[in-house]
Structure formats: structure tokens, C-alpha cells
Amino acid sequence: MKHSTLARTVKLGISSLLLHKLRSLLTTLGVLFGTSSVIAMLAIGEGASEEAQEQIRQLGSRNVILRSVKPREDFATGGGQSVRVLSYGLTEEDLGRIAETFPGVARVVPVREIYEEVRFSDRMLNPRVMATLPVYRDVTGRVVSEGRFLTDQDEVGVANVCVLSYEASRYLFPVASPIGEEIKIGADYYTVVGTTLDRVRQQSDLAGAGKSSAEVFIPLETGRKWYGNMQVKLRAGSREMEEVELHEIVVEVEDPANVEFVANACREMLKRNHKQSDYEIVVPLELLMRAEETKRIFNIVLGSIASISLLVGGIGIMNVMLATVTERTREIGIRRALGAKRHHIVSQFLVECVVLSVGGGLLGVALGLATPLVVEHYAEMRTIITPTAPILAFLISSGVGVLFGIYPAWRAATMDPVEALRHE
Amino acid sequence: MSEAARVPVAELIGVTREYRMGQNLVRALDDFSFTFGRGEYWAVMGSSGSGKSTLLNVLGCVDRPTSGDYKVDGVSTARLDDDELSELRSRKLGFVFQSYNLIPQLNVLENIMVPLFYQDDPPDDGEERARKLAERVGLARRLDHRPAELSGGQQQRVAIARALVNQPALVLADEATGNLDSATALEILDLFDELHAEGRTIVLVTHELDVGERAQHVLRLKDGRIESVARGQRSAAGARA
Numbered sequence: 001m002k003h004s005t006l007a008r009t010v011k012l013g014i015s016s017l018l019l020h021k022l023r024s025l026l027t028t029l030g031v032l033f034g035t036s037s038v039i040a041m042l043a044i045g046e047g048a049s050e051e052a053q054e055q056i057r058q059l060g061s062r063n064v065i066l067r068s069v070k071p072r073e074d075f076a077t078g079g080g081q082s083v084r085v086l087s088y089g090l091t092e093e094d095l096g097r098i099a100e101t102f103p104g105v106a107r108v109v110p111v112r113e114i115y116e117e118v119r120f121s122d123r124m125l126n127p128r129v130m131a132t133l134p135v136y137r138d139v140t141g142r143v144v145s146e147g148r149f150l151t152d153q154d155e156v157g158v159a160n161v162c163v164l165s166y167e168a169s170r171y172l173f174p175v176a177s178p179i180g181e182e183i184k185i186g187a188d189y190y191t192v193v194g195t196t197l198d199r200v201r202q203q204s205d206l207a208g209a210g211k212s213s214a215e216v217f218i219p220l221e222t223g224r225k226w227y228g229n230m231q232v233k234l235r236a237g238s239r240e241m242e243e244v245e246l247h248e249i250v251v252e253v254e255d256p257a258n259v260e261f262v263a264n265a266c267r268e269m270l271k272r273n274h275k276q277s278d279y280e281i282v283v284p285l286e287l288l289m290r291a292e293e294t295k296r297i298f299n300i301v302l303g304s305i306a307s308i309s310l311l312v313g314g315i316g317i318m319n320v321m322l323a324t325v326t327e328r329t330r331e332i333g334i335r336r337a338l339g340a341k342r343h344h345i346v347s348q349f350l351v352e353c354v355v356l357s358v359g360g361g362l363l364g365v366a367l368g369l370a371t372p373l374v375v376e377h378y379a380e381m382r383t384i385i386t387p388t389a390p391i392l393a394f395l396i397s398s399g400v401g402v403l404f405g406i407y408p409a410w411r412a413a414t415m416d417p418v419e420a421l422r423h424e
Numbered sequence: 425m426s427e428a429a430r431v432p433v434a435e436l437i438g439v440t441r442e443y444r445m446g447q448n449l450v451r452a453l454d455d456f457s458f459t460f461g462r463g464e465y466w467a468v469m470g471s472s473g474s475g476k477s478t479l480l481n482v483l484g485c486v487d488r489p490t491s492g493d494y495k496v497d498g499v500s501t502a503r504l505d506d507d508e509l510s511e512l513r514s515r516k517l518g519f520v521f522q523s524y525n526l527i528p529q530l531n532v533l534e535n536i537m538v539p540l541f542y543q544d545d546p547p548d549d550g551e552e553r554a555r556k557l558a559e560r561v562g563l564a565r566r567l568d569h570r571p572a573e574l575s576g577g578q579q580q581r582v583a584i585a586r587a588l589v590n591q592p593a594l595v596l597a598d599e600a601t602g603n604l605d606s607a608t609a610l611e612i613l614d615l616f617d618e619l620h621a622e623g624r625t626i627v628l629v630t631h632e633l634d635v636g637e638r639a640q641h642v643l644r645l646k647d648g649r650i651e652s653v654a655r656g657q658r659s660a661a662g663a664r665a
Contacts, residue, residue, distance in 0.1 A: 005541075008541065012529070012530075015529045015530075016529050019528070019529055330525070331527055331528075334521075334525045334527065335527070335538070335542075336486065336510070337484065337486050337513065337519050338513065338514065338519060338538050338539045338542065338586070339510050339511065339513040339514020339515070339517075339539050339542040339543065339590075340510060340514075340541075340542045341506070341507045341510040341511070341542065342506060342507070342510075343507075344541075344542055417486040417487075418481050418486050418487050421486070421521075421525075
């Protein structure tokens with residue numbers, strides 16, 4: 001019996017709302033857009049932060065990365081045409097200190113960058129050419145897709161071999177497998193022995209010759225032997241000599257809990273031994289924590305926007321319902337005269353509010369689920385719809401209907417039947 | 425009459441109803457006592473402001489006396505709360521209004537059934553009853569029409585069917601023919617006559633003399649008091665002061 005009463009009330013509510021289709025539709029818009037924007041924004045935000053976190057995670061959350069940075073030129077550059085030699089950056093000495101004296105450090109990997117072009121037949125690329133040790137793969141979590149990575153034999157034998165990243169191999173060898181082919185780095189020939197997967201699957205697939213994640217790895221010893229510390233960098237017509245011992249040192253910490261401690265130790269050590277600030281320290285874990293903090297703030301902001309928009313939607317519903325109650329005063333009087341109790345009137349109007357807000361909520365969920373797809377397609381952004389978002393948005397929008405329906409329904413129910421019947 | 429042995433349908437005992445109109449206190453019913461017997465057909469007449477509408481509202485349990493007691497079918501209403509009064513309306517009373525007052529979004533059948541919706545324990549045969557009543561008032565073929573699709577006379581017939589669906593002890597009609605042309609009004613009055621013949625108790629408020637004269641008895645009000653009581657032809661003529 002109770003069940004059919006509710007069904008009848010809902011049916012009556014819907015037919016009352018259908019009496020004013022446009023008004024009902026407009027009333028639901030507030031909740032509709034509130035709900036859909038929450039879901040869409042949440043999906044886009046979640047996607048963006050997931051992507052950022054993915055990138056950071058790939059740097060290695062147990063790693064501390066030290067990089068050489070060209071110091072700011074605070075001295076006057078006289079003339080301009082003379083060839084300057086800039087000496088800066090991390091040194092072998094730094095590497096040794098970290099490896100030998102720092103507690104809690106598992107592995108230390110040096111990287112030298114070689115400023116040379118890479119060619120294969122008529123194709124030319126400007127990748128990041130890195131001379132490094134075989135452990136680099138482990139420490140940074142590179143995945144070999146074909147062939148092998150650098151080995152200790154390569155290192156000992158100062159072999160002219162190289163490993164290409166996916167991006168680099170795809171550009172230089174669009175069709176055939178690169179394994180066994182000889183490519184030219186600067187003036188020397190290297191045999192390709194393997195390829196790695198790209199670290200971050202980004203939207204950089206667009207650009208063919210993009211430098212973005214094109215990487216070429218050669219043995220550290222080979223790099224030292226053939227290119228030395230002094231390198232020429234061509235820059236906007238002028239030539240610049242640079243002397244950099246190591247471009248990057250990746251420090252892997254044994255226990256993730258010690259990452260911060262090791263990072264601080266590195267910072268202290270570098271501060272003591274470098275006269276100028278020609279280095280930077282990147283701590284992926286810190287970045288990760290910062291990214292999480294950013295996400296938390298983003299969620300708070302989003303939550304506020306969502307509550308405001310749902311509040312506005314709710315007020316819209318309340319406004320229309322108050323007008324409806326006034327408009328239907330006579331109907332309320334009739335129903336009361338025919339025996340309707342106060343709770344019947346309350347539920348009648350409350351049900352209409354809930355139908356409005358639930359209807360708006362459902363449409364909003366549909367729109368909110370569709371928007372990220374469109375965004376993903378056109379803006380090429382990653383979006384993630386967590387299952388809780390639409391459920392939560394829907395529940396809240398229904399709650400809004402109840403909350404903002406209470407007052408109009410109460411107004412309707414407490415009318416004096418005699419007065420209501422007299423109302424024209 | 426054998427009615428004396430039975431419980432009266434509606435019994436007003438010293439009912440006073442006062443309104444506040446701005447600064448003034450208006451006494452719409454003044455120490456009003458009267459009994460409507462079972463199966464009687466009364467017309468309540470009087471000029472506007474005589475208290476006839478207030479009397480109808482009190483009889484219909486939509487208004488409460490300021491003092492005094494009102495018993496419906498033997499049940500005292502003085503101590504009932506709002507819900508209990510509502511339940512009483514949905515079980516014991518039937519309303520027919522001047523402007524029909526059907527609910528626009530419901531069809532004929534649903535409109536007839538409205539009083540049953542609000543009963544705490546609605547009967548299972550509600551729809552069957554409503555169909556029979558629709559047939560009784562000649563609207564069996566229009567069950568799924570909306571009020572807007574019906575003429576005034578048809579709407580009033582639906583309203584009468586609605587007033588009967590809960591098998592009320594008392595049918596109250598407020599200027600039930602006031603919005604109808606004279607031919608249709610006569611049809612409706614014929615319907616009331618039939619209901620009376622079936623043994624219904626009817627109280628009809630009107631200010632039209634010819635409508636009042638159709639009733640079995642006429643109760644005239646003035647200033648919230650009984651002015652005169654005229655017994656119809658079928659009962660002994662006389663006054664009850």
C-alpha cells in the first residue's frame with residue numbers, strides 16, 4: 001500500500017511538472033550545470049594531476065637528481081665576438097663524495113650530455129645524447145623494448161654502441177628495425193644495440209622531429225674518450241665553449257624515507273663545494289608531495305565551486321516552488337478539504353522538488369560524463385572519471401532538492417484550508 | 425420519526441466562530457446550536473455575511489469553532505488534531521463546490537478517487553466505486569478526460585461523484601449551481617433530489633430562492649444566528665427556534 005502511494009505521488013508530481021514543461025526544464029538547469037561541471041572538472045583535474053604524478057613517478061620516487069645549470073651571467077660580456085669558455089656544473093669530485101661518504105645511498109649514476117647531431121642516411125635529429133653507465137636503466141626505470149641496454153662490457157671496451165629511445169628510433173628508423181644499424185653521432189659511427197620505451201606517453205606524437213623525449217644513450221667511457229669535457233655549443237649564430245664534467249647525477253636512495261635527508265645532504269655538500277649556483281636539485285618525491293598538495297587545494301576549490309553552483313541551483317528550485325505553491329493555493333485547499341493531511345501536501349511538493357533536482361542531476365551526470373570525452377578528443381588532455389564523482393554529484397543534487405523543497409512544502413502544508421479555498 | 429433513536433449526522437452545540445478582521449472582531453457564528461438529522465436535505469440560506477459559509481466550513485471540518493463543540497456522526501471534533509480532522513473529512517464528508525474545484529492534472533476517474541487517496545486505510549474497491557459513480561452521474565465514457573475537456577455541468581457531476589466516493593455521512597454543497605446555466609443547474613438539482621431519495625444527508629448553501637425551495641428543509645441565517653427554520657412539505661411544517 002505504502003509503495004503504491006509513493007508511486008502515485010511521484011506520478012502526480014511528474015504530471016504536475018509536465019503541465020509547465022518549459023518552466024520545469026529551466027528550473028532544472030541550475031542543478032544540471034552544477035552537477036555536470038563538477039563531474040567534468042573533477043575528471044579533467046584528476047586526469048591532469050594523474051599525468052603530472054605519472055611523470056614525477058617516472059623520475060623515480062627514490063631518486064635525487066642533481067643537474068648542472070649554466071650560472072647566470074652576472075659579469076659583463078665584453079665584445080661578444082670572442083670565444084668564451086664557460087666552466088660550470090657538477091664534477092667527478094661531487095660524484096665521488098656522494099658515492100663514498102653519504103649514508104643510505106644505494107647507487108649513484110653520472111650522466112654526461114654530448115651536444116652533437118645524430119644522423120642516419122638522410123635523416124637528422126637533435127636528441128639528448130647521454131653518456132652514462134648501464135645501471136642508469138635500473139635507477140630511472142627505463143624499459144628495453146628491443147635488443148638490450150648498455151652493458152659493463154660496452155663500458156670496459158669503450159664500445160661505439162648506442163641505445164635509442166622510442167622517439168629517436170621512430171624518427172630515424174620509421175620502417176625497419178634499428179638494431180644492428182650504424183648511426184652517426186657527430187663525426188663517429190655507433191652501432192644501435194637496443195631501443196627503450198618512452199618514459200611518458202605524451203601527446204608529443206604530433207611532432208615528428210621533436211626533441212621532446214628523443215634520447216640516445218652511449219657508454220660513459222666512450223663519451224669521455226671521444227668528446228672530452230670541453231664542448232662547443234652553437235647558439236644563435238655565436239659559438240660558445242662549455243666545460244662541464246657531469247651534466248647529471250642520479251642518486252638512488254635505499255630507503256624512500258631517507259630521500260629528504262639525502263637531498264638535504266647533497267644540497268649542503270654542493271653549497272660548500274660550488275662557488276656559484278651552477279646546479280639544481282630535483283627531488284621527485286618532493287614534487288610528488290607538492291603535486292598532491294596542489295591536487296588537494298584544487299579539490300577544495302572545486303568543492304567550493306560545486307557547492308556554490310548547487311546552492312544556486314537549489315535556490316532556483318526553491319524560488320520556482322514557492323511561486324508554484326502560491327499559484328496552486330486553491331488546489332492545496334481542495335486537497336485539504338477532501339481529506340489530505342499535512343504530510344500528504346508536504347510529500348506532494350517535496351516529491352516535485354526532488355523530481356526536478358533528480359532530473360537535473362541525472363541530465364547533469366550525463367552531460368558531465370560526456371564533457372570529458374569531448375575535452376579528451378579535442379584538447380588532447382587526459383581525463384579520468386572516478387566512479388565516486390557521478391554518484392556523489394547525483395546524491396548531492398537529490399539532497400539539494402529535498403533541502404530546498406522543505407520550506408515551500410512546509411508553506412503549502414501549513415496554509416489554512418479555508419483561506420486556501422477562497423484563493424482565486 | 426424513527427430518527428430520534430439514531431445518532432444525528434451533524435450536531436452543533438453552542439458553536440461560536442470569531443474572526444479578526446483588522447481591528448474588528450467579527451462573530452460569524454454566535455452560540456449556534458443545531459442538529460442535522462440522517463437522510464435530511466437542507467438548504468442553508470441567508471444574505472452574505474450571515475455566517476452560512478462559516479457554518480459550511482465548520483460542518484465540513486475545514487474550520488474549527490472558537491468555542492462550542494461539533495459532532496460528526498457522533499464523533500466530537502473539539503479535541504481532534506489536524507491529522508484526525510483530515511481523516512474525518514476523507515471518511516465522513518463529501519464536498520461540492522461552486523467552481524467545481526477539480527484537480528486539473530488528473531483525469532475524471534482520478535479526480536473522483538482523490539478523497540480515497542488520503543484515507544489512512546483506503547478501500548480496495550476504490551476504482552470500482554469510482555467507475556460506478558461516474559456511470560451514476562452519466563460520465564462513464566469520459567473517465568480519462570481532463571477537467572478542461574468537460575463542460576461546467578459535467579465538471580460538477582464529477583465533483584458530485586467525488587463527494588460520494590467515500591460514502592460520506594454528510595454531503596456539503598456550496599452554491600453548487602452558482603456557476604451553471606439554469607438548465608444545467610436543474611439537472612444538478614435533480615441529481616441532488618435523487619441522492620436525497622437514496623437516503624443521503626445533504627446540506628446545500630445557496631442564496632438563490634428557487635434552489636433553496638427545492639430542498640426538504642430551509643434554514644435561514646442572519647448575523648450568525650438562526651433566523652428561521654422551515655420544514656419542507658413532506659415533514660410537518662413548523663419552526664425550531
